[in-house]
Structures are given as structure tokens and as C-alpha cells.
């Protein structure tokens with residue numbers, strides 16, 4: 044059969060090929076201008092329809108009657124912590140009840156867009172890309188108390204601030220986040236101050252790491268993942284893989300051994316499908332993954348990282364690895380007023396004790412938690428807050444109107460897993476680690492489009508959509 048005959052026979056023989064238009068010996072027929080316009084029109088229509096439906100749903104979700112809004116306008120809502128959790132709840136509340144009495148207690152004058160730290164360390168963002176003037180985040184109607192909470196006094200419906208004031212509330216929302224705990228690793232502070240270690244978990248060190256990685260030519264590069272709850276559980280892996288890719292593109296990779304030591308049993312155990320997809324890709328790049336190993340101490344004088352490895356029989360043993368470049372991630376803890384105060388409970392590691400669906404405190408029925416500080420079992424990410432904040436705002440309104448909380452957080456979170464420069468696996472998942480909307484994200488594929496979205500889109504979503512209450 045000659046080539047011409049072969050192509051014309053198959054093109055007639057199957058519906059799929061007919062659907063794509065007839066093929067020729069010159070290859071598949073190109074789309075003409077009319078067809079292209081038709082597809083663009085259909086695509087734009089779908090986007091508009093999805094956007095319109097989303098916005099209609101959003102408007103409906105905000106709708107309360109003017110009589111109800113009137114009943115709420117003198118209720119005192121106090122929000123402790125003015126970051127993505129606190130501001131998004133406040134903004135959403137004010138979208139529903141523009142006259143609501145909303146006070147935010149936040150000590151910082153500069154807001155940090157923490158999801159951008161990884162990109163600062165990777166040399167994609169500058170420091171200025173992740174800093175916002177705190178004042179610019181407040182919508183009309185938000186009262187800013189520039190102070191910090193010293194103690195929660197829920198029996199008295201008030202908080203005591205650092206400057207000694209008492210702020211009373213009818214409803215309290217706590218969004219204090221979590222902080223790194225340098226004391227969780229012996230020698231951490233000394234190591235991080237040396238010329239051989241940097242970490243993405245604060246802005247100064249993210250910028251420092253960028254220079255260390257770029258000038259690193261050869262030797263042992265050691266990355267770690269801690270025990271306990273972790274802020275953005277994907278971030279320690281992302282910086283490992285981006286660094287590996289950087290050295291590959293700079294031609295130094297063959298002189299560098301890349302080690303990733305993690306406390307966990309695999310690379311991304313919270314989402315088994317992603318774990319199964321990512322592990323062979325990373326192994327093929329020659330990264331040495333070491334599981335169930337926790338960094339306990341760093342000996343700076345000999346540049347040695349000291350790990351505790353959990354063995355299958357329940358015992359543990361000590362392991363040592365020399366490093367030339369170290370990216371240590373310490374453990375995390377909640378801020379003092381939470382971990383030492385009445386809003387936590389034994390066994391929660393200082394996190395706030397809330398119902399994971401309503402986000403209402405389990406013992407104080409006018410106190411909510413949002414974001415990283417709340418013990419929901421969900422990942423500690425801004426993506427989680429995108430789903431939690433509307434639930435908190437709606438449930439605040441419900442309680443203020445003597446109704447039961449009606450908006451349940453369903454456990455959905457998301458992660459842009461940057462696998463290398465220009466590539467990202469984007470996925471959403473639920474409390475059970477099952478992928479959500481897999482077909483939209485193509486969740487287990489590394490794609491360029493989601494890299495671009497992470498770099499250019501997510502910051503806008505965070506700053507202009509979430510923080511303005513359009514969620």
C-alpha cells in the first residue's frame with residue numbers, strides 16, 4: 044500500500060479521525076481560520092459561563108436581607124492576625140455586611156506573601172515581589188489595631204494586647220499562623236548563620252539561599268523535612284527539585300550529590316496518586332531520597348547533619364551526613380498566646396482546637412480558627428484558606444443571627460508542586476488525600492501552564508481575589 048492510499052483509507056475508516064478532519068499524506072489537515080475562531084469562541088464562552096456561574100454563586104452566598112444586616116451591624120467581630128486568613132475572613136464578612144464592626148489586631152506594618160519565598164530562593168522573584176504595605180490590605184470598614192495579642196481570655200470575651208489594652212468581642216476569629224521553631228534542631232541557629240546553610244522559611248534566608256545555590260559548584264547538598272506539622276508541606280521538596288534543576292542547567296550537576304532527608308515515609312504521602320507520579324520522576328533525576336529520617340542536630344564545626352532514622356521495628360538509630368550546602372527546615376509551632384493559652388488542648392501541639400468543618404472552637408462557641416493555626420488536619424497553606432475563610436465568614440453571620448453554622452469546610456486544599464524551572468504539578472485534594480477536579484488540573488502531569496500560573500497568577504489571586512473577599 045503506498046503512503047497516499049494508507050492515509051486516505053484510515054481517514055475514512057474511523058469516526059475519531061473523521062472528527063479531526065481528513066488526514067493527507069502531508070500530515071493532518073491544518074485548522075483553518077474559521078475553525079480556529081469557532082474554537083476560540085467556544086473556549087471564551089465556556090470561560091465566561093464558568094466565571095458567570097462562579098460570580099452568581101458568590102453573590103448568592105453573600106445575600107442576607109437588610110433586616111438581617113441591620114441586626115448584625117453592631118455585633119463586634121475581632122480578628123487576631125491580619126494575614127491571608129484574617130483579612131480574607133474580614134473582607135468576605137464586609138462584602139456581606141458592609142456596615143459590620145470589624146477590628147483586626149496585627150503588629151506588622153509589612154505583609155509577607157510567604158508562598159513567594161520559594162520563588163525568591165529560586166531567583167524567580169525579588170524580595171520586593173513578596174512584600175506588601177499592610178495598610179494597603181485593609182478595606183474600608185476594617186479597623187486596624189497595630190498591636191499583638193498577649194493573651195486570649197475567652198471566658199471574658201476579650202483579648203489582652205501587648206500594650207496592656209483589653210479588646211472585647213462578641214465573636215473572635217484567630218488567624219495567628221504558625222512560626223518556625225529553631226530550638227527544635229540543636230545547632231540550627233548557628234548553622235543558618237554560617238556560609239553553608241540557608242532556608243526558604245524566612246525571607247532573609249530565602250534571599251541568602253538563592254546566592255548560596257547559585258555559587259555552589261560541587262559537593263554534598265543536603266535538604267531536610269521535619270517532624271510534626273509543616274507550613275506548606277510541598278515547599279521543602281520544591282526547593283530541592285528546583286536547586287537540582289538549577290545545577291543541571293548550569294552544568295555543575297554531575298559534581299553535586301543531592302540528598303533529600305524526610306521524616307515522612309515517601310515524598311508526598313498525603314496524596315498517594317501524586318506520590319506515585321512524582322517519585323519515579325525525581326528518582327530518575329538522581330536525587331537521593333532518604334525516608335523516615337529527621338534532622339535532630341547540626342555540628343557546624345565539622346559541617347555534619349545528624350539524623351534520627353525510624354526503623355521498621357520501632358527502634359531508631361543515628362545517622363550522620365557531611366554537607367557542603369544545607370537547607371534545613373526546623374519544626375513549627377503556634378505563637379505563644381495560642382500554644383500557652385486556653386484555646387488549645389493537650390495533644391494538639393499548641394494548635395487551636397476547632398471543629399474541622401465549621402471551624403468553630405470546640406469549647407468556646409463564639410471563637411473561630413482559620414488557616415495554619417487551626418487543628419483541622421488540612422494542609423497549612425493559603426490554598427486551604429481559600430476554602431476555609433468563606434466558611435468562617437458565613438458561620439459568623441449564622442451565629443450572629445442565632446442560626447446554626449451552615450457552611451462546612453470540606454477539607455479541600457491545593458498545591459502547586461514546582462518540579463523544575465518552567466514545570467509544575469498542580470492539584471487539589473480533600474481530607475482523604477483524594478484528588479479533586481483532576482481532569483481540570485491534569486494533576487499528575489508536570490506542565491508549563493501551571494508554572495506560569497504559580498509565578499504570575501496565584502499572587503494576584505491571593506492579593507486581589509482572596510484579600511478583597513471575592514471568594
Ligand SMILES: Cc1cc2nc3c(=O)[nH]c(=O)nc-3n(C[C@H](O)[C@H](O)[C@H](O)COP(=O)(O)OP(=O)(O)OC[C@H]3O[C@@H](n4cnc5c(N)ncnc54)[C@H](O)[C@@H]3O)c2cc1C
Nearest residue numbers: 124126128157158191192219220275414415423424425426
Ligand atoms: C516557604 C513557604 C512556601 C509556601 N508555599 C505555599 C504555596 O505554594 N501555596 C500555598 O497555598 N501556601 C504556601 N505557603 C503557606 C502559606 O503562606 C500559609 O499557609 C499562609 O500564609 C497561612 O496564613 P495564616 O493567615 O494562617 O497565617 P500567616 O500568614 O502566617 O499570618 C499570621 C499573622 O498573624 C500575625 N500574628 C502572629 N502572632 C500574633 C499575635 N500574637 N497577635 C496578633 N497577630 C499575630 C502575624 O504577624 C501574621 O500577620 C508557603 C509558606 C512558606 C513559608
